[in-house]
Amino acid sequence: GALVYQYPRRTICKSGTSMRMECQAVGFQATSVAWYRQSPQKTFELIALSTVNSAIKYEQNFTQEKFPISHPNLSFSSMTVLNAYLEDRGLYLCGAREGVPGPSQNTLYFGAGTRLSVL
């Protein structure tokens, strides 16, 4: 089956410091990886979508300078939260899907997330 692992599961960082989180796809090729942040109220914010052989597309309010993402191969992606502050708290979810570029409705498989707390 298609599995997505995220680590660490939980992390605490001091205000102003940075934190890197990782995402591993097992059992399928992660052609596309989407990073989301889920708020304490459980709403989802899309941070960025990374597709192999395409530029990473960031959503409004999220930038590469703040949330640099790496997607070097079809099984791994990482994202760093630079200069984390209280408003960056939340559950960071990695969703990955297979499929070839073009019209595709492949299901997005999620990991359990990395919960970021900022002191």
Next chain:
Amino acid sequence: QQKVQQSPESLSVPEGGMASLNCTSSDRNFQYFWWYRQHSGEGPKALMSIFSDGDKKEGRFTAHLNKASLHVSLHIRDSQPSDSALYFCAAKQTGFASALTFGSGTKVIVLP
């Protein structure tokens, strides 16, 4: 305004009963829909997808899509305590390079 709206916010159903969840999109570019379930402490797991008008049944779960009204629903038959979770509707535009937009969720509580 949220592009994907869900109702109700919360729903209690007796064990063995039927739970009905609703989702409406305000964006006609959304053509593909999923239902996800998230248990406490876990990531969201895809329950089912629906892309065509009508019903789609998978076990105790039935999804219904009406593209004209941009309305999709999920019905859980014979609800079990393990069905207690957050349920999210997610929508997507055509094209591989488009991500999912999630609704705000419905909390389902199955009462034993």
